[in-house]
Amino acid sequence: MSLSMPSPLDIARREPANKVPIQVADHPEAQRDTIRRFAFFAYRGTDGLIGQEAGGRAWADALEALSSLAEPEEWIGGASSLVALPILDSYVRYTYQRLVMEDKIVTTADNEYAAFNTGLLTQYTEDIFALFQRNRHPSGQPWYFLRWATESDRDIMMHFPEAPQMTEYVTNAGDLVYDWRRDLKLNFEHILGDNIERFPPELAKAPHRARAAITAAIEVAIKRVRRNHKLVVPQWYPRLHDAGAQFLMPLDLTGDGKADLALVVSAVGDSYRGNTVLTLEMAYTNARLVARPDSEWLKPQAYPAGELDDVLVGG
Template identity: 30%
Template structure:
């Protein structure tokens, strides 16, 4: 029983680390301290005051690194890739462990260059938010590729033949032909595969020839929607929300202005972009304690969010496209998101998105909240959002 509990705990920690992972495969420790605590994992129970020694004690499962720019500690799950050769088969569940694996762990790939190539090849769409960051170009596409690969891995839709591998990106070119990623066996790095290029079948590129020469059946795209009734919001169903849990667990996603209003005079609520990464865990713990110490503050936020949900339901009744399907990697399923307007001074401004799931009993349950950039990225995995409130160029990404 103890071993089972330990295994479940390690799996939960791995999940939290993976969900917060950057595109280079590393997760800043400063971003996960509060998330661990919110999920009932308190490192103090294990005798640790800081995250670095805690993860060092779990060296069997995690690797520690240092950010070259900030000198802050990083962590990632141990490489789960298998170097076993896979021959001419579509599915082989024994070749890769079923833990979450990311593209940069699986293949040697220059992410920045690959994303630029994919953007230029795919049917044009906006892949950046309101403000473009030259150090992190096309963030929507980067997250799309990251989580599409995770989903394909879970669905066993990565194809292997001889010394080649390929997957369907889910994107199309200007002629609506599917774009595939093609890889060959990696001979020099620890990842088992090496990225060759993106291609469409039938073109004259090296990658296209490798694709059609080695795969009789081309890779399928990721599948998200199993039942279309699940992605149409039913406004007649009741909604269950544990607001206290939602607010405290996701305090770092709550609108800054709303927190300032309820904490006025008792806590200096800062703009998240102005907080040093090394101080974020401590800052959010203090903010969480301020809210917990005065139930009235939580009650005010809960009431405002409850009213925002009712407004969102009216909006769905007016336009069913208001409720948008999103893929949620944590439980590998598709949920619906509703827009919540929480700015008293700007009543039409959407602050965050509430993630909803339909229960077997025929009710809706709130799962979590997303910032708008998270909402767009997760929605884009399913399809390009067609909405009057979730618009890439209107989103300010933190």
């Protein structure tokens, strides 16, 4: 059976312009949640939930099922959140977004089934896929979520002889390692002008002190990364998806030996550009898309409740 890969435009064409998605029709959060506009996640409980409440529970149940199938990992983090598994929630939604960019959402030739590779493994190192069937509801999302399926799943083997491929965030191995010899220029106007509230309180009130602190913190970080290349962590940030190598550099702004913020760095020609600063919660979410961070300063942390959707789209 031959396979075809739809482009984002193809996916958009399948949805009527005036279509109202089932379950999540008017929910502002869901309107930004592209995977739930792509597929209907049915609530399979028996307690009679309907509408948005059923839609939210269905998505939460799907995440719980994926967490149970995948090898053990911390998906909750330390901050409170409206989502049961906030780190996994962001991981799945933005992995899907990246797969769409790469045209790796695979459909069968008869357009009856679709699937994508989650990038996660089971405890027995089998790839985990999201499996969908064409939605029969005329006014609903184009696809219906069936289940998370392993590479040995009968339906995956039968309908997808060439298994969907993982997303890729780098084009070569060198993009995973920060080159401390390159020049680094900072976008201070954006860092201090637009994101000063992310700095520790004593610096947020004094931009000039904040600038001096960030300059000193970078000098310390560069010294440390020369001795430990794992200190600067690769990441993916949607607004920079064409920027090549992207990294997160820890910034100890208060001198207590702990990272206060992460500097988002991207390659521009033969130099690096410091684009913005992220809180550690935001930084972990970005880094986890590329790989599970192996760094002492960046640990699993959920983004605070009510702000989850802005993690990967805020500058």
